[in-house]
Amino acid sequence: MTESEFIALMRGIAGDPAARGLEDDAAVMEFGDRTLVLTHDMIVEGVHFLGKDPPGDVAWKLLAVNLSDLAAKGARPVGALLGYTLGEADWDRAFAEGLKSAASAFGIALLGGDTVSAPTGSARTFGLTAIGEAAGAVPSRAGARAGDHLWVSGTIGDSGAGLKLLKAGIAGGRSLVERYRNPRPRLEAGQRLAPLVGAMMDVSDGLLIDSGRMAAASKAAIRIDIGLIPLSEAFLGAMGEAREARLFAASAGDDYELLFAAAPERSPEINGLADEIGLPLSRIGEIEAGEGLSLCDGDEPIALPDRLGWEHR
Amino acid sequence: MTESEFIALMRGIAGDPAARGLEDDAAVMEFGDRTLVLTHDMIVEGVHFLGKDPPGDVAWKLLAVNLSDLAAKGARPVGALLGYTLGEADWDRAFAEGLKSAASAFGIALLGGDTVSAPTGSARTFGLTAIGEAAGAVPSRAGARAGDHLWVSGTIGDSGAGLKLLKAGIAGGRSLVERYRNPRPRLEAGQRLAPLVGAMMDVSDGLLIDSGRMAAASKAAIRIDIGLIPLSEAFLGAMGEAREARLFAASAGDDYELLFAAAPERSPEINGLADEIGLPLSRIGEIEAGEGLSLCDGDEPIALPDRLGWEHR
Numbered sequence: 001m002t003e004s005e006f007i008a009l010m011r012g013i014a015g016d017p018a019a020r021g022l023e024d025d026a027a028v029m030e031f032g033d034r035t036l037v038l039t040h041d042m043i044v045e046g047v048h049f050l051g052k053d054p055p056g057d058v059a060w061k062l063l064a065v066n067l068s069d070l071a072a073k074g075a076r077p078v079g080a081l082l083g084y085t086l087g088e089a090d091w092d093r094a095f096a097e098g099l100k101s102a103a104s105a106f107g108i109a110l111l112g113g114d115t116v117s118a119p120t121g122s123a124r125t126f127g128l129t130a131i132g133e134a135a136g137a138v139p140s141r142a143g144a145r146a147g148d149h150l151w152v153s154g155t156i157g158d159s160g161a162g163l164k165l166l167k168a169g170i171a172g173g174r175s176l177v178e179r180y181r182n183p184r185p186r187l188e189a190g191q192r193l194a195p196l197v198g199a200m201m202d203v204s205d206g207l208l209i210d211s212g213r214m215a216a217a218s219k220a221a222i223r224i225d226i227g228l229i230p231l232s233e234a235f236l237g238a239m240g241e242a243r244e245a246r247l248f249a250a251s252a253g254d255d256y257e258l259l260f261a262a263a264p265e266r267s268p269e270i271n272g273l274a275d276e277i278g279l280p281l282s283r284i285g286e287i288e289a290g291e292g293l294s295l296c297d298g299d300e301p302i303a304l305p306d307r308l309g310w311e312h313r
Numbered sequence: 314m315t316e317s318e319f320i321a322l323m324r325g326i327a328g329d330p331a332a333r334g335l336e337d338d339a340a341v342m343e344f345g346d347r348t349l350v351l352t353h354d355m356i357v358e359g360v361h362f363l364g365k366d367p368p369g370d371v372a373w374k375l376l377a378v379n380l381s382d383l384a385a386k387g388a389r390p391v392g393a394l395l396g397y398t399l400g401e402a403d404w405d406r407a408f409a410e411g412l413k414s415a416a417s418a419f420g421i422a423l424l425g426g427d428t429v430s431a432p433t434g435s436a437r438t439f440g441l442t443a444i445g446e447a448a449g450a451v452p453s454r455a456g457a458r459a460g461d462h463l464w465v466s467g468t469i470g471d472s473g474a475g476l477k478l479l480k481a482g483i484a485g486g487r488s489l490v491e492r493y494r495n496p497r498p499r500l501e502a503g504q505r506l507a508p509l510v511g512a513m514m515d516v517s518d519g520l521l522i523d524s525g526r527m528a529a530a531s532k533a534a535i536r537i538d539i540g541l542i543p544l545s546e547a548f549l550g551a552m553g554e555a556r557e558a559r560l561f562a563a564s565a566g567d568d569y570e571l572l573f574a575a576a577p578e579r580s581p582e583i584n585g586l587a588d589e590i591g592l593p594l595s596r597i598g599e600i601e602a603g604e605g606l607s608l609c610d611g612d613e614p615i616a617l618p619d620r621l622g623w624e625h626r
Contacts, residue, residue: 006405034345079342084319
């Protein structure tokens with residue numbers, strides 16, 4: 001069964017408004033006079049990470065990808081629960097060290113969880129539940145409106161370029177590999193942007209595929225100018241400036257940047273925030289009436305690539 | 314690495330009081346003026362369930378075991394997040410049906426989660442996070458005091474007897490098999506008992522091993538009279554009344570009953586509650602000064618069996 005078929009089956013028991021129709025990055029639940037934001041992501045050996053990946057990086061990424069979902073909802077992380085499949089002692093010890101580093105970097109405490117054993121030779125699976133608190137309205141993916149500008153935080157494609165270098169066995173590109181191995185969820189930016197945006201989500205599967213999801217959820221069209229996609233010096237050095245490099249960046253995924261739509265009159269505040277927190281926030285396109293995703297490069301319309309990002313993971 | 318070694322490593326990042334030192338059934342977090350109770354349990358194919366088990370029962374059990382942790386903390390369930398490894402379409406469909414039945418039986422909504430794929434031939438792993446709310450003080454495992462009485466809800470050993478019948482291919486014992494396949498977390502009893510008890514936990518790995526854990530957490534000794542362990546008519550019919558049958562019941566596990574310690578003066582209220590909600594609540598032993606678990610059968614002290622329950626799962 002595919003992911004979307006299974007999610008369709010699950011909708012029957014997800015009628016609570018907190019579930020947001022199982023279409024958002026996280027669940028958002030009013031609890032007393034406070035707002036809880038809850039997300040759970042899993043990673044599987046051989047699918048989301050390789051047995052030979054450094055275990056500390058696997059731990060870091062497991063926590064970071066969940067916190068990125070909280071960031072996209074403007075939430076402050078308050079704790080995590082870990083589901084862990086025990087393995088070889090050295091691996092487990094290095095995983096624990098990596099989780100410790102990441103938890104300390106992001107200021108989050110482990111609150112509980114479960115450890116299990118798996119049959120020998122079986123792919124190990126880890127899950128993490130992140131619990132956050134939102135201070136005000138919590139942006140969804142569905143709030144982009146025709147006339148809004150589309151923005152993205154940081155730079156795009158670094159992680160994908162880092163993975164490409166790793167796979168090719170090419171030394172160098174350290175900052176790119178670091179982006180792949182130790183992504184930094186945009187927690188502060190998410191909390192500061194939440195009151196300014198109409199829609200927000202994180203870029204995990206690829207800028208293009210995730211933009212398409214925002215367009216579908218918002219029942220609007222999105223046009224992206226690939227010439228405006230922010231690329232780092234390191235990315236340009238490794239991958240070049242050709243259109244192919246830009247399309248690679250836009251579909252590579254694992255960016256864990258924030259993608260958001262905001263009314264044009266919010267632009268001065270957004271630009272001011274970028275200066276204040278020292279994180280680039282770049283306008284890369286527009287929300288329009290209609291549906292679907294389209295691309296241009298300056299004035300020139302260009303075709304969507306065959307692959308927009310990761311479809312099922 | 315063993316579970317307890319890994320948990321010891323995790324304590325370094327679990328200093329938040331909500332984590333309860335990773336020694337309780339669930340995390341308990343003050344959130345505004347409300348109290349959140351959070352738990353996450355995983356199940357693995359070939360370890361916690363078999364590929365040929367009815368998928369609907371696997372789903373039921375995944376939800377029930379987590380809700381049993383909430384029950385043990387006196388919490389009302391408010392939602393769940395599911396981590397699901399996709400498999401064959403018919404299996405997934407039957408799992409979804411089972412989860413729907415259980416969610417409806419326990420009045421809980423699915424709020425979100427994640428679906429992943431696993432490499433072919435790999436054991437599938439599922440995780441569930443249950444979120445609950447507690448109305449007052451939340452009993453821990455550590456609050457049993459010398460002089461308290463030890464109590465257990467319902468009947469013990471039914472599930473273990475059901476599994477034994479299933480494994481032996483013996484037809485019959487339907488109510489026992491039902492207890493194994495579709496356990497009923499004691500949610501109402503847990504909420505009503507919470508203000509009356511000093512310590513409470515659920516019996517998942519076995520009455521004896523779990524009692525030993527309560528004794529260790531409470532820095533006290535526990536003595537259980539195995540003649541007082543409540544057994545069902547169905548259990549007695551299938552397993553007999555010999556001491557071996559009682560010891561089997563006390564170490565079989567999968568009971569999902571409530572084990573609790575309460576001051577003697579609470580006994581009338583506890584007995585009154587049992588009548589009111591129609592669930593047996595049986596006094597089975599005492600909390601004493603000292604440490605460790607001991608057994609008797611009426612006046613006769615008896616040795617602990619070699620196996621007290623499930624050690625690592």
